[in-house]
Amino acid sequence: MSGFRWLHDYLAALEGEHVVLREEAxxxxxxxxxxxxxxxxxxxxxxxxxxxxxxxxxxxxxxHIGDWIIVRxxxxxxxxxxVLETPxxxxxxxxxxxxxxYSGIDRLERHLQDMLGVAFLDHPDSRRWTRHQAxxxxxxxxxxxxxASGTPPKRTPADSDYPxxxxxxxxxxxxxxxxxxxxxxxxxxxxxxxxxxxVLRLEQRLGYVHKGIEKIAEGRxxxxxxxxxxxxxxxxxxxxxxxxxxxxxxxxxxxxxxxALAIRAILAERERIANHLGDIGAICNDVGxxxxxxxxxxxxxxxxxxxxxVFGHRLLMDRIVPGxxxxxxxxxxxxLLKTQNQDLSKELDxxxxxxxxxxxxxxxxxxxxxxxxxxARRLGVTGYVxxxxxxxxxxxxxxxxxxYDRLTVESPCLSAGDVAARVQVRASEIRHSLGLLNCLMxxxxxxxxxxxxxxxxxxxxGIGVVEGWRGEIVTYVRLGEDGRVQRFFARDPSWFSWPAxxxxxxxNIVADFPVCNKSVNASYSGHDL
Amino acid sequence: MLRILNKIRRIGIVTETPPRDxxxxxxxxxxxxxxxxxxxxxxAIRQVDAGSCNGCELEIHALNNPYYDIERFGxxxxxxxxxxxxxxxxxxxxxxxxxxxxxxxxxTPAPKIVIAAGSCACDGGEFGVSYASCxxxxxxxxxxxxxxxxxxxxxxxxxxxxSALRASTSTQGK
Numbered sequence: 001m002s003g004f005r006w007l008h009d010y011l012a013a014l015e016g017e018h019v020v021l022r023e024e025a026x027x028x029x030x031x032x033x034x035x036x037x038x039x040x041x042x043x044x045x046x047x048x049x050x051x052x053x054x055x056x057x058x059x060x061x062x063x064h065i066g067d068w069i070i071v072r073x074x075x076x077x078x079x080x081x082x083v084l085e086t087p088x089x090x091x092x093x094x095x096x097x098x099x100x101x102y103s104g105i106d107r108l109e110r111h112l113q114d115m116l117g118v119a120f121l122d123h124p125d126s127r128r129w130t131r132h133q134a135x136x137x138x139x140x141x142x143x144x145x146x147x148a149s150g151t152p153p154k155r156t157p158a159d160s161d162y163p164x165x166x167x168x169x170x171x172x173x174x175x176x177x178x179x180x181x182x183x184x185x186x187x188x189x190x191x192x193x194x195x196x197x198x199v200l201r202l203e204q205r206l207g208y209v210h211k212g213i214e215k216i217a218e219g220r221x222x223x224x225x226x227x228x229x230x231x232x233x234x235x236x237x238x239x240x241x242x243x244x245x246x247x248x249x250x251x252x253x254x255x256x257x258x259x260a261l262a263i264r265a266i267l268a269e270r271e272r273i274a275n276h277l278g279d280i281g282a283i284c285n286d287v288g289x290x291x292x293x294x295x296x297x298x299x300x301x302x303x304x305x306x307x308x309x310v311f312g313h314r315l316l317m318d319r320i321v322p323g324x325x326x327x328x329x330x331x332x333x334x335x336l337l338k339t340q341n342q343d344l345s346k347e348l349d350x351x352x353x354x355x356x357x358x359x360x361x362x363x364x365x366x367x368x369x370x371x372x373x374x375x376a377r378r379l380g381v382t383g384y385v386x387x388x389x390x391x392x393x394x395x396x397x398x399x400x401x402x403x404y405d406r407l408t409v410e411s412p413c414l415s416a417g418d419v420a421a422r423v424q425v426r427a428s429e430i431r432h433s434l435g436l437l438n439c440l441m442x443x444x445x446x447x448x449x450x451x452x453x454x455x456x457x458x459x460x461x462g463i464g465v466v467e468g469w470r471g472e473i474v475t476y477v478r479l480g481e482d483g484r485v486q487r488f489f490a491r492d493p494s495w496f497s498w499p500a501x502x503x504x505x506x507x508n509i510v511a512d513f514p515v516c517n518k519s520v521n522a523s524y525s526g527h528d529l
Numbered sequence: 530m531l532r533i534l535n536k537i538r539r540i541g542i543v544t545e546t547p548p549r550d551x552x553x554x555x556x557x558x559x560x561x562x563x564x565x566x567x568x569x570x571x572x573a574i575r576q577v578d579a580g581s582c583n584g585c586e587l588e589i590h591a592l593n594n595p596y597y598d599i600e601r602f603g604x605x606x607x608x609x610x611x612x613x614x615x616x617x618x619x620x621x622x623x624x625x626x627x628x629x630x631x632x633x634x635x636x637t638p639a640p641k642i643v644i645a646a647g648s649c650a651c652d653g654g655e656f657g658v659s660y661a662s663c664x665x666x667x668x669x670x671x672x673x674x675x676x677x678x679x680x681x682x683x684x685x686x687x688x689x690x691x692s693a694l695r696a697s698t699s700t701q702g703k
Contacts, residue, residue, distance in 0.1 A: 132624075132625040133624075133625075134624035134625055134660060134661055141660055141661070146660070147660075148659050148660060149658070149659060149660060150659065150660020150661070151660075152624055152660055155627065155628070155631075156624040156625065156627045156663075157628055158628040158629065158632075159625070179626065179629045180577055180610075180629055180633050182608035182609070183606075183608070184576045184578075184586050184589050184590055184606060185578070185586065186578050186583050186586065187577075187578050187579070187626055187629065207625055208580075208623065208625045208626050208629070209578070209580045209581070209620070209623050209625070209626065210623055210624075210625055210661050211580055211621060211623055211656045211659075211661050211662050212656070212659045212660055212661030212662060213656075215659065215660065215661070216656065216657070216659055227655060228655055231582045231584070231654075231655050231656075231679075232582065233582055233583055234581070234582035234583040234584025234585070234586075234587060234680065235583050235584070235587060237582075237584070278587075278590070291533055291536075291537070294594075294595055295536070295540070297591075297593075297594035297595060298540070298543060298594065298596070300591075300594070301591060301594050301595075301596045304591070308682075314588070314682060315584055315587065315588075315680065317584070317679065350532075350536060351536070353532075354532050354533060354536065523583065524583070525581065525582045525583050528623075
């Protein structure tokens with residue numbers, strides 16, 4: 001962490017752009033992020049300055065508090081996080097858009113538009129995004145006046161008149177896919193425009209699994225929020241729960257015991273390994289290499305069984321709780337985990353070289369689905385999708401949170417940006433995670449696994465940033481005086497990897513969409529909320 | 530190539546017989562008989578995620594891994610509801626998926642056994658009914674069998690599928 005060495009120059013640049021910083025916000029109330037409050041009319045200029053500085057946009061969300069809608073944007077630079085804030089009047093909810101400077105933020109702004117009714121000026125695309133037909137235009141679920149139960153129609157019709165962008169030209173045809181897909185996959189709609197076999201354009205239509213997570217989080221106690229966060233995306237249950245708990249713990253200044261932090265990291269690395277194993281196999285399967293699919297599925301199953309016997313849950317749901325973890329690690333369990341690490345290492349020593357040296361496999365994966373470094377940077381993609389395209393960022397290393405601040409986190413970074421590179425990044429992340437697990441197991445601290453949960457009776461807020469297996473997760477929580485959640489927003493890395501998929505499929509053949517898609521494996525549920 | 534063959538030879542077949550508990554053994558035998566008689570040896574399932582967090586999908590995937598290898602019981606997953614004997618539905622039904630789920634159900638030929646898999650599909654789970662969620666699957670389409678669990682483990686899914694078969698066969702016999 002650089003400790004905001006750049007902040008002074010940034011503030012000077014804001015002044016140069018005549019951005020007025022409002023005094024009422026204390027910049028240190030959202031640690032470790034730095035908070036700045038700007039006027040609505042300067043919202044776009046602030047983003048312009050950030051873009052010129054090379055900040056990465058890490059998300060935008062809003063909240064209806066009292067008579068105002070507060071919009072917040074999170075920007076990341078050199079391992080520091082900056083939160084910009086501006087009040088918007090619900091009567092005239094208009095803001096300049098950040099999308100002209102950050103194209104990756106497009107859908108989050110449209111989500112905010114659908115959920116809170118904030119209209120963005122200069123936004124390149126003002127079509128609805130999260131809203132289909134469950135609530136009418138002009139009604140906003142996250143406003144005070146909208147109850148969580150809503151007033152849904154007796155039967156919600158399909159969103160059949162969504163205006164897709166059309167590609168015209170001789171020989172151009174459309175392929176509509178979804179929302180119910182052919183495999184055992186989450187639902188969403190893909191609209192391909194193709195000529196012959198080549199994809200000219202892919203347009204995604206998501207929001208099918210929108211479950212109102214942000215709204216139903218309201219009024220929950222910390223335990224209830226942790227449970228909900230663990231179900232934002234079932235494959236990322238550990239990382240999302242951790243991020244939500246971290247935000248609440250920072251808000252209440254609860255310090256989590258060292259042993260609990262170590263167990264959290266063990267859970268998170270095990271989740272990373274399980275998902276990478278499954279996906280590497282599935283990617284190989286999508287190009288017809290069933291051998292790898294079966295071998296990886298076998299290893300994943302063994303790994304999940306280890307989760308069951310040591311932690312009592314195959315996907316590790318609800319193992320992280322506010323203030324710590326659900327239970328301690330017994331000596332026998334620790335030994336079992338160590339054995340599993342050794343076994344998996346040995347297995348990978350024989351399996352991974354087979355994949356790497358298989359010309360017929362590499363021939364299919366190399367140069368397929370290339371995400372240019374420029375696109376990755378423009379969209380602000382993190383995780384393995386970013387790392388395979390030159391985005392050298394890992395929260396565990398660059399914005400190290402406990403217990404990673406005491407560990408050496410290695411993070412691979414490649415430049416090819418193709419499916420092969422994403423597989424390579426995932427394979428080396430598995431290796432590094434195994435190394436971290438060994439290190440954690442060797443130096444397990446002693447002591448309790450639950451901090452005492454003290455809840456001062458005041459409204460408070462916190463931010464949690466965690467490296468999930470897909471990349472950076474940013475979570476914001478605000479709690480009321482009664483200790484109940486008033487606002488919860490979890491930004492899954494998929495918000496940025498979905499648009500990356502639209503980019504990297506260009507020029508590929510339709511039949512390679514599954515392997516490209518699997519190599520990105522963005523979350524539908526984590527995105528739709 | 531030799532390395533691949535060698536690896537395959539050394540690993541051998543890891544597919545397990547279902548957990549050796551009497552209930553499953555007995556159920557398995559009966560069900561195999563029912564599948565043979567009623568579905569000519571194969572039951573086709575169309576899985577529909579109607580709003581799940583993807584946890585249930587991971588465990589349904591696991592049914593196809595070499596440890597469970599559900600196809601050996603004559604159960605396989607198909608790409609179209611028109612090919613399916615049964616729907617395996619997960620998630621609370623999001624309102625945005627409501628029509629898609631109804632259409633999928635309508636496209637499925639009889640007997641269209643519907644199995645609701647996972648706590649959310651059974652009773653709405655952590656999400657319940659809201660402006661965005663219809664809650665349990667039975668609020669949208671008729672459900673024959675429910676498999677609770679968050680998510681149900683592969684063995685539970687297997688048991689649920691088997692008991693759905695038994696229930697449906699006995700209904701038909703009446």
